[in-house]
Amino acid sequence: MAVIKDLLRLQTDIAVTAGEIALSRLTRKRLLRKIPRGEGQLVMLLPGYMAGDDSMNWLRDVLRDAGFDAHCWGLGQNRGFQGESGEAHVEEMTARIIEKVRKISGASGAKVALVGQSLGGLYSRETAMRYPDEIDRVITLGSPTIHPYISDDQNSFVTRIASRKAEAGFRFSITGKQGFLHWGARQPELPMVAIWSPIDAVVFSQSARIPDYIVQLSQAPAIRENLRLVCSHSGMAFNEAVVTAVADRLAEPVDQWQAFDAVKYFPRWSIELVEQAFGNRLFHEFIYADWRQEVVRPRPEIRDIEDDQPLLLKRLRRDHNDFYQLYAMIEESLADGSFDEESDYLLLADVARFMTDYLDRCHHPLEEFVFQEVLKFHPESAHSLEALEREHSKIAKHGALLLQQVENACDPGIKGRPDRLLVRWRKFCETLRSHVELEETVLFPQAMTHIPARAWTIVQRDWNLREDSAESPLSDVGVGEEFRHLFEYLSYVANRDRRPEGFGDNRVLGRYLDSVVFLSEKLDGALERRQSSSN
Ligand SMILES: [Fe+2]
Numbered sequence: 001m002a003v004i005k006d007l008l009r010l011q012t013d014i015a016v017t018a019g020e021i022a023l024s025r026l027t028r029k030r031l032l033r034k035i036p037r038g039e040g041q042l043v044m045l046l047p048g049y050m051a052g053d054d055s056m057n058w059l060r061d062v063l064r065d066a067g068f069d070a071h072c073w074g075l076g077q078n079r080g081f082q083g084e085s086g087e088a089h090v091e092e093m094t095a096r097i098i099e100k101v102r103k104i105s106g107a108s109g110a111k112v113a114l115v116g117q118s119l120g121g122l123y124s125r126e127t128a129m130r131y132p133d134e135i136d137r138v139i140t141l142g143s144p145t146i147h148p149y150i151s152d153d154q155n156s157f158v159t160r161i162a163s164r165k166a167e168a169g170f171r172f173s174i175t176g177k178q179g180f181l182h183w184g185a186r187q188p189e190l191p192m193v194a195i196w197s198p199i200d201a202v203v204f205s206q207s208a209r210i211p212d213y214i215v216q217l218s219q220a221p222a223i224r225e226n227l228r229l230v231c232s233h234s235g236m237a238f239n240e241a242v243v244t245a246v247a248d249r250l251a252e253p254v255d256q257w258q259a260f261d262a263v264k265y266f267p268r269w270s271i272e273l274v275e276q277a278f279g280n281r282l283f284h285e286f287i288y289a290d291w292r293q294e295v296v297r298p299r300p301e302i303r304d305i306e307d308d309q310p311l312l313l314k315r316l317r318r319d320h321n322d323f324y325q326l327y328a329m330i331e332e333s334l335a336d337g338s339f340d341e342e343s344d345y346l347l348l349a350d351v352a353r354f355m356t357d358y359l360d361r362c363h364h365p366l367e368e369f370v371f372q373e374v375l376k377f378h379p380e381s382a383h384s385l386e387a388l389e390r391e392h393s394k395i396a397k398h399g400a401l402l403l404q405q406v407e408n409a410c411d412p413g414i415k416g417r418p419d420r421l422l423v424r425w426r427k428f429c430e431t432l433r434s435h436v437e438l439e440e441t442v443l444f445p446q447a448m449t450h451i452p453a454r455a456w457t458i459v460q461r462d463w464n465l466r467e468d469s470a471e472s473p474l475s476d477v478g479v480g481e482e483f484r485h486l487f488e489y490l491s492y493v494a495n496r497d498r499r500p501e502g503f504g505d506n507r508v509l510g511r512y513l514d515s516v517v518f519l520s521e522k523l524d525g526a527l528e529r530r531q532s533s534s535n
């Protein structure tokens, strides 16, 4: 059924493509008047699956007329995945592509920008990953999967044909372990722009976008940008808005990168007209804001937890918020930007234990449990679970090393080197933060989509039956002996205003005495609640 639906979607896409190609004949002159002029920048255009240079000729000619030194790839029809494995095929293709790139740059050795349509964009990313010194930037047009977690989000009719056409023994797949995700927020150090369309009927929008958390963590010169433009899949290289955006991004200087600003391409009168008719809120919030993707600087984000979410997800999200709070707390306590003899290593050890031991023992098993439930309703998500488990074991491994180092630092006999500790601490937090962002923006919404609302109560009940279903040690009920120091600190912070006079002289003692009172009050309250609920 899904295949038939996807076949119909494909037909619509082809119809829109035909319209875009027809319009392109009329818009060329106007386009050339408004797009930025190039200064001879080298550009190579890579066609999508089953297409050849013909599909990129029009874009090449427009770019040439605008002053860019644009070339098609010259490797004939893009026949898609061939051979025994996806990895071997990509190795071979990128080697062929870089040969062509070198021909284009010639004796000057100048870097070449790659603009890839669909599968051509995947090849562009992979080539840039392997030869970052020779590539200037990458622009992808509706290219599949920057993230293997969500790469099954594609037209099933097209992937079925691609699998049939691939050589025997190779199943067309770029999901899960066969997925290609090398593009982190900083690696490789060159800009990438993903142009995606909400009505793309081949590579669905989520799979063609750079995950938000990567965009958020990115910085110049390795900027990551998503541009949402309404167009078909196959006609992107003929669409006026897409070509405008491609030329704009090709002309943008890498070292002074500014986010794409669509407003300059709207005639002033059209903006005024919309503002007159609907007020400027409509234009700025719905049209403009949607087009213009801000380049956001890294910032841990405490999220609001909506009331109508399933309890289990609320709990996971509360843990995420705890992680962000603790992370911010330690960063704040680094008064002069580093750990030193004065640092509160006991506190750091508790925070590190929360982030490693608690997450490993309770939080990650719960996430994996939720995803096993997702599989019951949506077996195609198997690779999401696999990838989740892989990331969790990676975090556990890094966490164990961090904890070891923090515990050494707590021991006056074997003080670890504080600067090394800081590097490891920040690296670990960074890994965890991108993991959390991925869960918040991709995986939890996936769980919400696939587990039906009525099933969550049963999922919750099954989880409660498990031994590892303990509460967070930072909640008043769950606070454990091993997190006492941290809990005391948090209690102190929460209770600062009620602090009795005279405690202020000794920082550690004052905090300790003050928080013991608060802690015991909380524990008493929790005990009472437990007793009354068992009566
Ligand atoms: Fe996780």
Ligand SMILES: [Fe+2]
Pocket (backbone or CB within 6 Å): 316, 320, 363, 367, 436, 439
């Ligand atoms: Fe998580």
